[in-house]
Structure formats: C-alpha cells, structure tokens
Amino acid sequence: QSVLTQPPSVSGAPGQRVTISCTGSSSNIGAGYDVHWYQQLPGTAPKLLIYGNSNRPSGVPDRFSGSKSGTSASLAITGLQAEDEADYYCQSYDSSLSGTKVFGGGTKLTVL
Amino acid sequence: QVQLQESGPGLVKPSQTLSLTCTVSGGSISSGGYYWSWIRQHPGKGLEWIGYIYYSGSTYYNPSLKSRVTISVDTSKNQFSLKLSSVTAADTAVYYCARDEGGGSFVHYWGQGTLVTVSS
Numbered sequence: 001q002s003v004l005t006q007p008p009s010v011s012g013a014p015g016q017r018v019t020i021s022c023t024g025s026s027s028n029i030g031a032g033y034d035v036h037w038y039q040q041l042p043g044t045a046p047k048l049l050i051y052g053n054s055n056r057p058s059g060v061p062d063r064f065s066g067s068k069s070g071t072s073a074s075l076a077i078t079g080l081q082a083e084d085e086a087d088y089y090c091q092s093y094d095s096s097l098s099g100t101k102v103f104g105g106g107t108k109l110t111v112l
Numbered sequence: 113q114v115q116l117q118e119s120g121p122g123l124v125k126p127s128q129t130l131s132l133t134c135t136v137s138g139g140s141i142s143s144g145g146y147y148w149s150w151i152r153q154h155p156g157k158g159l160e161w162i163g164y165i166y167y168s169g170s171t172y173y174n175p176s177l178k179s180r181v182t183i184s185v186d187t188s189k190n191q192f193s194l195k196l197s198s199v200t201a202a203d204t205a206v207y208y209c210a211r212d213e214g215g216g217s218f219v220h221y222w223g224q225g226t227l228v229t230v231s232s
Contacts, residue, residue: 002158006154026131033216034216034217034218036217036219038159038219045208045222045224045225046159046208046219046222047222048218048219051217051218051220052218057220060174062151063227085165087160089159091159091218091219092216093215093216096148100174100175100176101149101161101174101212101216102161103158103159103161104158105157105158105159106157106159
C-alpha cells in the first residue's frame with residue numbers, strides 16, 4: 001500500500017478535462033513537501049511532467065497543470081488527447097521513518 | 113541532455129546479490145549539484161525509490177531496503193552502481209537509474225530501465 005493514494009483509474013473522452021488526485025498525510029504533502037508528477041507511457045520509463053507542485057519542464061504542454069492544497073495534490077489534463085493515455089504517478093517526500101522519497105500507486109488514464 | 117543507461121544481469125538466483133551499473137553521458141557526475149538514484153518498479157505495479165548517492169559518496173537509502181542495499185559511484189567512469197543482497201522473487205522488477213534533484217525533490221532524467229528476474 002502506497003504512502004500517497006491515487007485512484008487506480010480515470011477516463012475521459014478526447015477534448016475533455018480530467019483530474020487525478022494524490023492524497024497524503026501530515027508527514028508528507030501536509031508537512032509542506034512539494035509534489036511532483038510523472039507520466040509513464042506503455043513500455044517506457046517515467047517522464048517528469050510537473051515539478052514543485054505546479055511547474056512544467058520545458059516541452060510539456062500547458063494542457064497539463066498541477067496544484068496542491070493541504071494534504072492533497074491534483075494533476076489536471078485539459079483538451080484530452082489519445083496520446084495522453086498512460087500511467088500517472090505523484091511523488092513527494094515523507095519525513096517519517098528516517099525520511100524517504102515516496103510515490104503514489106499510480107493512475108491509469110484511459111482516453112475513450 | 114543527460115542520458116543514463118542501466119546494465120547488468122537480467123537473471124539472478126535467489127539469495128544472491130543483484131548488481132547493476134548505470135552509465136551517465138551528457139553530463140558529469142563529479143560536477144555536483146545532483147544526486148544519482150535507483151528506483152524500481154515491480155511488474156504491473158508502482159514505483160519504489162531504492163536510494164541515491166552524491167558524487168562525494170554520500171548515500172541515502174530507503175529504510176525498507178537499507179539493510180540490503182549498497183550504492184557506489186565511480187566518477188572516473190561516470191558510473192554509479194547498485195548492489196542488492198539476499199534477493200528473493202519479491203525483488204523481481206524493472207530497475208531504473210536516474211538523475212535526482214535530491215531530498216524530496218524530483219527525478220528529472222531516467223534510464224530506460226532493465227528487468228531483473230530473481231529465479232533459480
């Protein structure tokens with residue numbers, strides 16, 4: 001069971017907006033640690049999508065956005081495209097048990 | 113652009129030590145400023161951070177794996193390595209090496225990953 005909780009799956013039609021939640025606790029997201037998001041296309045390595053809660057690396061379309069509030073964070077994808085179909089993971093830091101980088105369990109996005 | 117490439121045996125016997133090496137190109141490990149991570153993904157599952165190393169040799173490990181993990185660096189070869197001892201079938205996973213911003217920060221560049229199967 002992951003320290004950060006994500007829904008196993010979400011879906012949306014092309015052009016729609018979807019959001020993926022990432023719920024933590026007072027020892028990670030709620031403690032003020034940043035949340036980062038990764039996209040993993042089938043059979044490939046994860047790719048950094050959002051860093052520092054809401055920042056996009058160069059080359060990531062502005063259809064992708066991130067936010068954080070309290071003990072949770074969200075990834076929003078607008079104008080859904082077929083190529084967005086992938087697994088998405090959130091990541092933060094947990095200060096309990098000597099501290100460690102922690103990931104969510106991942107969310108499978110299906111474009112209908 | 114930094115590129116990372118994992119190498120090592122794809123099959124390891126139970127109770128033995130898993131050994132992988134990551135070769136970095138497009139950037140020097142010894143220039144500092146970044147940490148060099150190992151992350152694994154069990155088949156069909158999520159991501160698990162194993163640990164990272166700084167060019168100076170300072171290491172930080174996931175507490176759940178700390179007793180079995182050793183990460184080392186060879187700056188002369190621009191490589192860093194992972195050793196995981198006493199492996200079981202539960203260690204079967206795709207192992208990624210990556211460039212890490214450190215602490216709770218993000219992982220920017222990832223290797224393509226290598227599948228390691230633990231089986232007799």
